Amino acid sequence: MTMSDFQIEVYQNEYLPQGAAEVNAIVTVTSSGSGAQVPASTPAAEVIIVDCSGSMDHPRTKMAAAKRATAAAIDTLRDGVAFAVIAGTDIATLVYPGKLGMAEVSPRTRAEAKAAVERLYADRGTAMGEWLLLAAQVFQTRQNPLRHAILLTDGKNVHERASKLDQILGEVAGEFVCDCRGVGTDWEVRELRKISETLLGSVDIVAEPEDLEQDFRAMTTASMGKEVADVALRVWTPQGARVKFVKQVEPALADLTGRREESGPRSGDYPTGSWGAESRDYHVCVQVSPANIGDKMLAARVSLVTRGGDVLGKGQVLAIWTDDTALSTKISPEVAHYTGQAELASAIEEGIEAQRTGDVETATAKLGRAVALAHSSGHEDTAKLLAKVVDVVDPARGTVRLKRDVSAVDAMTLESRSQVTKRVGKSGGQS
Template sequence: MTYGMSSHTLPLQPAIRLHVDLDGDLRPHRSAKIEAHLRVDMAADSAPVDLPAVELAVIIAVDVAEANRPAVRHALPTALRALPDGISFTVLGSGPEPVRCYPRGDAEWAVADHAVRRRAVFAAGALPLHRDGPRPAGYAVWAAGARALLTGRPLSVRHLVLITDGSSAPGETRLEEELEACAGQFTCDVFAVGADWNPDPLLALAERLHGTAEFVDEGLGGAITGAIERLRRVHTPRLPIEVTVRPSVRQVSLSEKAPRPRRLRAQAHPERPHRWSFPTYQWHEQGRRDYLLTLVADADTDPLETDLQFAMVSIGDVHEPVVARWHRPGPAPAHASAGAASVRFLTGTAAMRNALREGLEALQKGQREVAERCLGQAASMAEKFEADWVLGEIREVADIEDAAAGRVRLPTAVDSGALRPMILRAGSYPGGTLTDTVFPRPGPYCRQCSTPAGSEARYCIACGKELL
């Protein structure tokens, strides 16, 4: 069986391991929320080191004003010289509509070799950029132009590298609609240059098109080359995670938490109303991803104190059940299971990122009280989760008086230009994966009365029931 953006996609090669972790002891009500941590490990299994370049089609789009030409003058030739032989590529410049810089003439695509790279570098010297006069309506125009080109190039990996200084963004009205049309057609990395871009549409592009968004002050040529090199390590361009639920489950959502935070869009199966597919992209030959699966279930007719399978999670040929039980009304167990701790880590780090981003955005708008409160929340959670990168970001704009207590103090003035890259990092910075030792499993406990037990216990000391 193959997965991919087109019929040319390579077959699934790496070995997959799927682990499901959750708090299996729930309290029933009509709209009970069940959260599970999905850990997917992909191991190399005789996969080649790099995907052949002939399987890649890449658009390099430069959405930059003439005043910022120095930001791309040397970077673009550097990236073009580094293109691997056999890759299909197009270079787009800026005008009232995206303008093809290379290849010229009727051809929409060039295939890299030594001579083609030399001609592309020469053409890049006259790269058209925004000047005074009409400008593109925004990022929707760039996404639509990329979609038109890439859907006609049915290769395994199709990708847009968008370099922007935000100069075409005013008037943006239909980005969400265009991203809906682009989803599944190609992926996208965004590199922001200059100081006048808006982080929100860049993060929307990166999330919906399963790529990254980052600010590049120096080394843009190396950043573009690095993005293309990452594409060559993609051996499974598209791999859906399928969730089949029991009839009592009314809502299903799935979010990737690591390595990069993104909300996945569900695809329904009309012929199978209880099955949902969540497409994921750019699976390398090895690595790990962490997801948070959320189910909303109606417990009115379910039995109590009985193990129930609420969902089956499938990825490739690997399947794992989501099993939990409804407890009788009463106090929740005093202990926290390993699954509950794992889920709390995922939800907590997501809340930490949101607090950091909201604090930075509030600071940019001059809402100092809101900024101080949100950044304090982010600092408190960062201390708890040992997220040093978050504490480092906060220290760029505030003094942390007591991280654990969430006390930060803002200076009198903050450089608003420094906030945009920080907002971008808060939304797209790669997170660390959970390790097996982060949440050691507790000793056994009684499922009947929730009394904790020693690690060697076989029966509950309180009620005498056998421990499971």
């Protein structure tokens, strides 16, 4: 297999006014993929975690849909991929294979796994940390570097303390990537987001059980398209400079700052998970010591590296101090766009929370600001979701009225997709 080709482009205004000490850049990483179907020899592993708590029987269509979706995911896996299925209640149970480990996908194991899934039933409680712990133990029985899990739930993590879930997340972080899905409206967006962000995956609502099958198939297809595992964004800064933050800003917002692992003198690695043919954007902010007018410095060197130390791509973040205000006051459109996207996400989350607690004034102000930001950035998907929660009077000014009756599905869809960003039109970067 030809390993994916990676390219790094840096978008920034490198000119700073006198005394300025902060350098911002958008780093676009593009992987072209191998251009071919990933062969069965690629060492991939998949674990499907199905919530089997008692609430999955209310209505009964949820459990039936979860079984169909799991079967569809199993059918989507390539032959030869290692896989397992876990049933989650207040304990975690390995449904297939029968003992700790993983089976390899074949016509026989597919049929066996689907038969085991068909026997699942809803009972007991919910302890998601236990599910993730068992998933990590299952993955550890194989050397396969490409490790992906799907976690489906319909409820809150009621049979486990939040501190216990946090502890387990700390233990399993970096072991596998996990995409989380909430079916119905009785689960908590923030809870699943914490899991998905820690495990570098996605979170979304599947409002109707009958839509699970298509969603599971799409997630598994995407997982099967990954080619390179455990890729990190390595940021080196010179003496006197430090990284203020590193955030993924497209396709969704995720703050990676606290995930830094030191990788050498003045160098740190930020995890990005597994890659197939795709492109992502990162906002890198570096604090530097102000220099004299005319001085130029390398504020950061950004590279993409594998766990084995292979460098997949490189880029530079520069700083030039100038007294030319026409140069120094120009804001990079990419930086401005993603700063606005982060503000949009915050406005939505704060507005939804205020609406939930009955604070009409704050909810109206925040959701109005969100409407204005979505309008100005051309984020039509978010604008449509906002229009289900507020009546939009003037989108440009953000004048809105809260709707009297907002469905739980509409509010949760807006909240769960608040971190999804829209890509900016690029203005020529340097690589």
